[in-house]
């Protein structure tokens with residue numbers, strides 16, 4: 001069964017393997033294992049798009065990957081969000097709030113790092129367009145993003 005979207009998730013940004021920025025040139029803000037374990041079981045692994053907010057920032061477009069990163073064969077499940085915004089500093093310790101709006105594709109293995117990077121870039125393009133649809137635009141104004149914390 002596929003979990004009904006949107007779903008809302010929040011938590012602290014923690015350290016991952018440091019590959020996102022160094023190897024892929026695409027940083028991802030990682031949630032802790034506790035947050036990953038609290039996800040609904042019916043949320044299938046894969047690549048999704050949606051909205052993200054860091055502490056009291058604006059709400060930005062995002063893409064995320066949830067699963068074991070078959071290209072790297074991680075031992076622990078992760079949930080990593082790439083925010084479509086240029087930040088001038090790292091975000092460790094800050095609170096990330098996300099609204100997962102839609103599903104893009106399953107996580108895949110790739111023949112080369114270059115193919116993985118191309119796939120993620122194409123996810124970013126698809127998400128950017130999909131999030132401009134009126135139905136999806138509405139969700140950036142969800143009460144979830146406006147509450148004080």
Ligand SMILES: Cc1cc2nc3c(=O)[nH]c(=O)nc-3n(C[C@H](O)[C@H](O)[C@H](O)COP(=O)(O)O)c2cc1C
Nearest residue numbers: 016017018019020063065069070071082107108123
């Ligand atoms: C939009 C998006 C799609 C991704 N798709 C895949 C995928 O298909 N297969 C895979 O192994 N990893 C995928 N990843 C995960 C990257 O491998 C991961 O972000 C990278 O290893 C960085 O990990 P780190 O945060 O621990 O440094 C994806 C990441 C993003 C943001």
Ligand SMILES: Nc1ncnc2c1ncn2[C@@H]1O[C@H](COP(=O)(O)OP(=O)(O)O)[C@@H](O)[C@H]1O
Nearest residue numbers: 015016017018020021027028029083090091092
């Ligand atoms: N646009 C962005 N989206 C996500 N994270 C970003 C962004 N810009 C800067 N960062 C920072 O880069 C870090 C992620 O880089 P990454 O190489 O994936 O490291 P890690 O393996 O520790 O997650 C994030 O935790 C965050 O602090």
Ligand SMILES: [Mg+2]
Nearest residue numbers: 016020028029
């Ligand atoms: Mg990361």
